Amino acid sequence: MWLGVPVIPTPDDEVVLPGGNVGGAVRVGDTVRRPTGPWTPAVHELLGFLTDAGLRCVPRVHGIDERGREVLEYLPGEVVPVGVVALTDGQLASAARWLREYHEVVADFPRGPRRWRFADRALQAGEIVCHHDFAMYNLTFDGDELVGVFDWDVAGPGVPLDDLAMFAWASPLLFPDDDAARMAHGLQVLADAYGTDPERLLRHVERRLTDSCDRIEAGQRAGDEGMLRLGERGEPASTRERLARLVVRTDEIAAALTHA
Template sequence: MERSGASGEETEVVLPGGNVGGAVRVGATVRRPTGPWTPAVHELLTFLTDAGLRCVPRVHGFDERGREVLDFLPGDVVPVGVTELSDAQLASAARWLRDFHTVVAGFPRGSRRWRFTERALGPGEIVCHHDSAMYNLAFDGDELVGVFDWDVAGPGVPLDDLAMLAWASPLLVPDGDSARMAHGLRVLADAYGDVDPVALLLHVEQRMTASCDRIAAGQRAGDEGMRRLGERGEPAATRARLARLVARTDELTDALARA
């Protein structure tokens, strides 16, 4: 969908998705609403791009309507629930997460206002993307070329991001084939390195429970993005899906042992 920009000189193209934010493309940039967390996110993105981390949008300030201006990252987004990520795409995303976590470990650890919290990093924590799901990833064939929607970034542990990727791809259908899900978990763990796929599976429950709690807290606090998720049935839908997955933990653990 296209619409004229505020100046009448630029065409805005509404980007698909946007359950939380509502992003539009203007030329080679993306414009997105901001919030109290935006300064911390911009500091993070600038740190990452200055460090040479690929797949990250560079910050270009704000437009005349107060929206943030970021690089548009070209590539194909694999549609959730329509097409599965290939093994090669899963591995590429997991390798990028490892690179990201290595670089972001050097980010200053002081207190900042993130979307869901205001505090410094604790022991063992880094700043995580926190929504590294397939709907926020762009690919060129099998290779990851873009990671966007950084507005929920904040303190976490590295396994949080890998668990989110697992949740939104090999574990997307919790009633699916256990061998197929186990295979996807192993692809992610092997590509990231030094991760036990069983530990990854078990961390998904912790990570997605925390996500549901944050969404609910944001809705109570009046966060518009979280309210839009509520219109889509969240976090109740995720809690129900997670319960179905957790009920199969032993079965999936056995499948991983056989994989």
């Protein structure tokens, strides 16, 4: 037993899943197997809490296999490929509505200290447990409807707008060389569906992505294998460069919001 959940025997029929820049994952039947870390007990506690609360789109925890990997429910649906197909307005809105629902549910999660991937502390005033990588590559859809949210490894303390800002950044909606009106439209769709001010969301992106870059670098210095793999892909340097080019256009995009 580990964390009060059963040890699941390791089968032979494993299918490597695409993505997995941080941890890697394989599918075995109706389950997904992924590496664990010191943060896994907190993540499993979180997922169990969300499941018990009846929140949809969250994978159930089934235990740990004989190789020490977590065993999670496989979530059906389609992952929209980044840079190949854009999310529809319906998909953006569905994801933003779910995110608001998640934030309302997780507000009741016990606030005591836990070892998260990037933090080892209790929640502070105004904080919740954020997903912290709520991006199109970690979501599955059935048409326009969100049906799955996975890869919770970097969950931890944050403010609600952190998740929405990450989604705006990694949908992807915000590219420095893109048309300001198109970016403003996407921000408006997200803000309307979530229930927040689009300019406030836009101006939070710099803080959220700067924090993300700082966490990745701290993980690399600490020898976190997942963060080191991101380093092999040029992170966080590429994100810092893209962010710097976006920030200088913030006022232009904000002005376009009045016409979104």
